[in-house]
Amino acid sequence: MAPPPEPPVHGRTPPDPMVPCVARVRRRRRDAPQVWTLDLEVDGGDGTKNFPFAPGQFNMLTVFGVGEVPISLSGDPAKPGCLVHTVRAVGAVSDALARLGPGDPVGLRGPFGAGWPMTEAAGRDVVIVAGGLGLAPLRPALYQLFAGRARYGKIVLLYGARSPDDILFRREIESWRRRLDIEIEVTVDHASSVWHGHVGVVTTLISRADFDPLHAIALVCGPEVMMRFAITALRHSGLDDQSIYLSMERNMKCAIGFCGHCQFGPVFVCRDGPVFRHDRVQSLLALKEI
Amino acid sequence: MDTAQQAVLTIDGLQILLDALRQRGYRVVGPTVRDQAIVYDDIASIDDLPRGWTDEQDGGHYRLIGRDDEALFGYTVGPHSWKKFLHPPLLRLWSAEHDGQGVRVVAEPDPDERFAFIGVRSCELHAIAIQDKVFLGGAHVDPHYRARRQDAFIIAVNCGQAGGTCFCVSMNTGPKAKAGFDLALTEVVGDSGHIFVVEAATDAGLTVLAEVPHRLATQEEADAAESVVTQTAASMGREMHSDDVHELLLRNLENPRWNDVAQRCLTCANCTMVCPTCFCTSVEDSSDLARAESSRSRRWDSCFTMDFSYIHGGSVRASSRSRYRQWMTHKLATWLDQFGTSGCVGCGRCITWCPVGIDITEEVRAIRDSEQH
Numbered sequence: 156m157a158p159p160p161e162p163p164v165h166g167r168t169p170p171d172p173m174v175p176c177v178a179r180v181r182r183r184r185r186d187a188p189q190v191w192t193l194d195l196e197v198d199g200g201d202g203t204k205n206f207p208f209a210p211g212q213f214n215m216l217t218v219f220g221v222g223e224v225p226i227s228l229s230g231d232p233a234k235p236g237c238l239v240h241t242v243r244a245v246g247a248v249s250d251a252l253a254r255l256g257p258g259d260p261v262g263l264r265g266p267f268g269a270g271w272p273m274t275e276a277a278g279r280d281v282v283i284v285a286g287g288l289g290l291a292p293l294r295p296a297l298y299q300l301f302a303g304r305a306r307y308g309k310i311v312l313l314y315g316a317r318s319p320d321d322i323l324f325r326r327e328i329e330s331w332r333r334r335l336d337i338e339i340e341v342t343v344d345h346a347s348s349v350w351h352g353h354v355g356v357v358t359t360l361i362s363r364a365d366f367d368p369l370h371a372i373a374l375v376c377g378p379e380v381m382m383r384f385a386i387t388a389l390r391h392s393g394l395d396d397q398s399i400y401l402s403m404e405r406n407m408k409c410a411i412g413f414c415g416h417c418q419f420g421p422v423f424v425c426r427d428g429p430v431f432r433h434d435r436v437q438s439l440l441a442l443k444e445i
Numbered sequence: 446m447d448t449a450q451q452a453v454l455t456i457d458g459l460q461i462l463l464d465a466l467r468q469r470g471y472r473v474v475g476p477t478v479r480d481q482a483i484v485y486d487d488i489a490s491i492d493d494l495p496r497g498w499t500d501e502q503d504g505g506h507y508r509l510i511g512r513d514d515e516a517l518f519g520y521t522v523g524p525h526s527w528k529k530f531l532h533p534p535l536l537r538l539w540s541a542e543h544d545g546q547g548v549r550v551v552a553e554p555d556p557d558e559r560f561a562f563i564g565v566r567s568c569e570l571h572a573i574a575i576q577d578k579v580f581l582g583g584a585h586v587d588p589h590y591r592a593r594r595q596d597a598f599i600i601a602v603n604c605g606q607a608g609g610t611c612f613c614v615s616m617n618t619g620p621k622a623k624a625g626f627d628l629a630l631t632e633v634v635g636d637s638g639h640i641f642v643v644e645a646a647t648d649a650g651l652t653v654l655a656e657v658p659h660r661l662a663t664q665e666e667a668d669a670a671e672s673v674v675t676q677t678a679a680s681m682g683r684e685m686h687s688d689d690v691h692e693l694l695l696r697n698l699e700n701p702r703w704n705d706v707a708q709r710c711l712t713c714a715n716c717t718m719v720c721p722t723c724f725c726t727s728v729e730d731s732s733d734l735a736r737a738e739s740s741r742s743r744r745w746d747s748c749f750t751m752d753f754s755y756i757h758g759g760s761v762r763a764s765s766r767s768r769y770r771q772w773m774t775h776k777l778a779t780w781l782d783q784f785g786t787s788g789c790v791g792c793g794r795c796i797t798w799c800p801v802g803i804d805i806t807e808e809v810r811a812i813r814d815s816e817q818h
């Protein structure tokens with residue numbers, strides 16, 4: 156006799172880690188061309204809507220009938236009832252995700268992975284280097300730094316986008332600028348004459364930023380080439396490899412160590428990362444096609 | 446009888462053993478001849494077993510040939526492995542029903558069958574133990590694998606001969622079954638008859654054996670069984686110096702030999718499909734036209750495909766050099782970092798079923814030799 160089918164899955168911890176729970180889109184807003192931020196809410200069931208996560212972790216989001224992709228949590232860890240994801244529409248699943256509207260169901264598994272070293276950052280200067288969409292998984296870290304501001308030294312945010320239009324969370328960045336306890340530098344690759352900020356790659360901002368390399372920790376996220384250059388520049392400024400953290404991106408089909416797709420030499424990016432301390436992956440990063 | 450003693454079964458006894466398993470509700474699967482190969486499928490009676498057949502194997506070569514005796518297990522391993530039952534090639538994970546109110550996700554129910562595997566070789570027991578680590582040994586457990594694995598009854602067979610591409614001795618995985626089975630048989634075919642010397646390793650094994658006519662093995666019979674495996678161990682088709690292969694490969698990630706093998710490899714993925722430890726999968730979603738139902742399935746995937754490592758705009762491992770390197774270094778090196786065991790049990794399938802006869806033992810040797818020059 157076949158056992159009866161299991162009841163519908165609600166909540167966040169179904170017995171099968173490959174089965175998503177059902178979340179709903181609460182709000183959707185456009186951040187940049189092709190980039191949308193979705194606020195999700197987990198479908199009750201266990202009475203709570205809380206979904207605790209750590210900065211740098213990600214979820215696997217499903218558009219039913221289309222597919223599932225890894226998307227970082229980009230919201231405030233102190234507000235675990237609202238799950239924020241910022242999605243760039245680049246292909247089948249992310250397009251479908253970005254088109255969802257309020258009330259639409261989203262399959263959700265997570266949170267997965269090792270996040271940013273928030274404990275290690277205490278007492279140190281924190282240098283955040285973000286490229287493009289890389290700011291999204293770093294925003295929860297910024298929220299946490301602001302919330303515990305007194306526990307950290309200087310905070311520096313260096314952010315590079317393709318063009319002024321591509322700058323994510325623009326109004327929020329402006330509000331952060333009004334704080335006097337953070338240095339923010341934004342640069343763009345290309346701009347018209349109305350742009351008065353920096354033009355050039357984000358890595359050039361590193362040498363000019365004000366932090367103490369001997370007591371700083373760096374969090375880096377962006378395209379892999381950008382991260383390589385950023386790491387070179389950070390080391391040049393005097394940071395050691397144990398103080399530089401980066402978030403890796405690999406194809407992922409499970410997020411729990413079963414599918415094999417995210418392998419990067421001996422590590423599974425889904426499980427051992429996505430955030431790695433540089434010295435732990437340095438030798439692999441130096442090789443092509445690993 | 447207790448687990449320290451060995452018993453003797455006749456061929457008729459073996460049939461009664463299969464019947465006893467079926468009566469207990471097991472789906473009995475084992476080796477059978479199909480399309481000129483020995484594959485694993487449902488076994489109704491001992492007549493389904495490959496009686497009188499053996500296989501000839503070499504790089505890119507597999508052929509069944511008749512034996513001059515009536516041995517039932519006188520072959521080595523074929524293109525199938527037990528992972529096809531424990532970790533099915535295609536498996537639905539869940540389905541979802543959409544209505545006006547929302548979506549209901551229903552997990553795929555557990556299968557309603559228990560397997561009894563007949564004829565599991567020592568290397569294959571090791572392969573199952575390796576997949577146990579992948580699917581049951583980490584922070585997350587795969588309920589689909591567990592459902593198929595936890596109640597499986599395993600009858601091992603000690604190999605009566607080594608295949609042309611076997612190297613279990615090098616990998617410390619055979620040819621004698623030492624753990625991970627309920628019963629282990631050694632087939633002894635000789636002038637004095639055709640018997641199976643049986644060893645029981647678990648209570649389940651003893652219980653089933655108790656239902657089958659058998660007698661205790663004599664010392665001569667036990668010795669004859671032992672010498673079968675000793676002879677097999679001495680006639681391995683291949684060998685690989687494996688103790689330092691982890692370090693060897695990881696310090697040779699840029700060895701020119703990878704270019705050489707890339708010239709030959711067709712990236713057809715045969716090696717990963719036949720390998721009893723390869724576990725990689727992909728998922729596929731589908732929905733009906735009205736979008737009222739959708740589902741997700743998981744299927745075996747291979748690191749030899751371009752899609753496997755695809756991220757925005759390109760594959761991380763675009764060259765066949767990097768894909769062969771990924772496969773071989775995973776099997777023999779990074780697997781150890783990940784799971785504390787090698788990912789290769791020396792079964793030789795990847796060598797036999799490679800259409801161009803690429804030989805993992807030869808590739809290791811070439812890299813090792815290149816360090817000498």
Ligand SMILES: Cc1cc2nc3c(=O)[nH]c(=O)nc-3n(C[C@H](O)[C@H](O)[C@H](O)COP(=O)(O)OP(=O)(O)OC[C@H]3O[C@@H](n4cnc5c(N)ncnc54)[C@H](O)[C@@H]3O)c2cc1C
Nearest residue numbers: 224225226227241242243246247248249404405406756757
């Ligand atoms: C840990 C992690 C966090 C991520 N966080 C975000 C985020 O916050 N916002 C965001 O917009 N994107 C994020 N991505 C990238 C996002 O997962 C891909 O853009 C997405 O998978 C593309 O899928 P697609 O079907 O739309 O595109 P297609 O180009 O059609 O992709 C086909 C398949 O390839 C794989 N794939 C393609 N690109 C990537 C990629 N960059 N990373 C991993 N797999 C990929 C996916 O399995 C996808 O289904 C993250 C990726 C990882 C690994």
Ligand code: SF4
Nearest residue numbers: 720789790792793795
């Ligand atoms: S790598 Fe080849 S020899 Fe090793 S277990 Fe897999 S198929 Fe068998």
Ligand code: SF4
Nearest residue numbers: 710711713714716799
């Ligand atoms: S090694 Fe042989 S079997 Fe494996 S992918 Fe290459 S050609 Fe195919």
Ligand code: FES
Nearest residue numbers: 410412414415425
């Ligand atoms: S995403 Fe499947 S193993 Fe990491």
